[in-house]
Amino acid sequence: MAKLLAAFVVLLALAAPSIAGDPDMLQDICVADYKSLKGPLRLNGFPCKRPENVTANDFFFPGLINPGNTGNAVGSLVTAVNVNNLPGLNTLGVSISRIDYAPWGLNPPHTHPRATEIIFVLEGSLDVFVFPRGLVHFQKNNGNSPAVAIAAFNSQLPGTQSIAETLFGAASPAVPSDTLARAFQIDGGMVEFIKSKFQHK
Incomplete structure (x- = not known):
């Protein structure tokens, strides 16, 4: 009986992480339909566009090519691409951000309650990091020239909580x-x- 109980506890422990994440995709696509937020079919909180109304623009976001304005108190700007501004990401479980840093700029301590993050440095003197979901983290430009990084997330809407x-x-x-x-x-x-x-x- 004790062995059976121990096996059951181990099984529950292994199953818990799979329950805590975003649900897996249930169909090929479910482009978020912002215009009819009262629609009957809702996946990940958004109704799906009818397939005949889906266009290539639902999967396109041009904003990552433009540098962000880092002339603020912390010296950084995050340009987020998630389901709120790229409807084709709905149910796909991914999102991305561009982070621009002024010289010595800081992306202040924060968490992402729904996603693990990985940073890839395009320019400047940051390091590459992986941040588990919910871990408080920050990035700082350690140089006297601008820096740029791309952050990838395993959620269509990772959320950001500034400490x-x-x-x-x-x-x-x-x-x-x-x-x-x-x-x-x-x-x-x-x-x-x-x-x-x-x-x-």
Whole structure:
């Protein structure tokens, strides 16, 4: 009986990761139909376009060729290509992003709750990384010239949760300042100063 129970526990442990991910594709394509979001057939949250209405443009996104504007506070810009702007990705389980970095620019600490990520450097002095789903990570340009990377994900909509914005920019409910002060071992005035940087978001 003990061996049978142990085998059952091992079987459950092996099955759990397959349940936690995006569902596998159920048909050849299901191009997301943004115009009829109330349609009856929904796969991964989107109704499917009728096959006769699918065009080549549903599988084309020209935006990755253009450098992003890195003239912001962190010195980076992510151009994401996911099911929200490339409807042909629906049910395919992949997405991609271009990340542009100013000299010494930073892609701040964040997580992707629905995807593992791999980075490929096109230009500059970043390293290649693989980030498991949900792991807090960041990238920094370690050089005095611009850098560009391509990030690939195993989800049509990986999601991005910015750590600093989540903690210091939350509005309702806000994370209490005394909680942040104790967690980061800084004084309340510094917490309020940091919070003020995120109030415009």
